[in-house]
Amino acid sequence: MHEFLWWAFRSKQMEEKSCMVDAGKRRDEQGVSQLQRAGKCLPPFLSKTYELVDRSGAEHVVSWNEEGTAFVVWLPEDLSQFLLPKYFKHCNFSSFIRQLNTYGFRKSASDRWEFRHEKFQKGKAHLLGEITRRKCEPSIYPSHLKAREKGTVIEDSHLLEENKILQRENSELLLQIARYKALQSELMNSLPQFMASNKKARLLS
Structure with a gap:
């Protein structure tokens, strides 16, 4: 009800x-x-x-x-x-x-x-x-x-400022990538010498 x-x-x-x-x-x-x-x-x-x-x-x-x-x-x-x-x-x-x-x-x-x-x-x-x-x-x-x-x-000042920041960050990233590539190249070049030294040490031991 x-x-x-x-x-x-x-x-x-x-x-x-x-x-x-x-x-x-x-x-x-x-x-x-x-x-x-x-x-x-x-x-x-x-x-x-x-x-x-x-x-x-x-x-x-x-x-x-x-x-x-x-x-x-x-x-x-x-x-x-x-x-x-x-x-x-x-x-x-x-x-x-x-x-x-x-x-x-x-x-x-x-x-x-x-x-x-x-x-x-x-x-x-x-x-x-x-x-x-x-x-x-x-x-x-x-x-x-x-x-x-x-x-x-x-033009929008905020967008322009944001664009400048992105460009600056992009430049920094490119610089870091270049440094990493240089470090990688250096490591690759020193790898054969390291392996030869390691092999010689094993033979002497």
């Missing part, structure tokens, strides 16, 4: 949760429709990004944060390979981030790819019409992701 009541309670919870999710999706769809009816031309990038985050069905790749105030790209490689081609017809994660930057999104966490905009929130698609495109804003993604842009090589 208790088990039956527990399952009934769980089923009711799941049903209510499903209804809440469906209601949220309907509100988002209605919000986008209202913007369109009001004559507001919603940029495809914003509507597609919202759909990508909210209804892609790949929460392990990209999803809202716990508060629904930002979204997180958990697996950038999978996003580039599977989702970006579906929604944006390209597979360039850096290009996707540049687009976010032009619309005022900012990276809001240092340990993960989390992006935030005050008008881009879960269940509030009607706010998308208030997001405007920016011009010449600083990039929100690290410089090592944009090695080349429009034919210009963007």
Whole structure:
């Protein structure tokens, strides 16, 4: 009896949760429709990004944060390979981030790819019409992701320093190898003399 009541309670919870999710999706769809009816031309990038985050069905790749105030790209490689081609017809994660930057999104966490905009929130698609495109804003993604842009090589001081260290270590390794080869050659040259001396000592004994 208790088990039956527990399952009934769980089923009711799941049903209510499903209804809440469906209601949220309907509100988002209605919000986008209202913007369109009001004559507001919603940029495809914003509507597609919202759909990508909210209804892609790949929460392990990209999803809202716990508060629904930002979204997180958990697996950038999978996003580039599977989702970006579906929604944006390209597979360039850096290009996707540049687009976010032009619309005022900012990276809001240092340990993960989390992006935030005050008008881009879960269940509030009607706010998308208030997001405007920016011009010449600083990039929100690290410089090592944009090695080349429009034919210009963007140097990264950390990479250059690391390259210098690797070159120095490589030179030291080559020097050690040369020393070992010289030692090996010296040992090989002295081996016959050592064997002859050892044989002579045995004969004398």
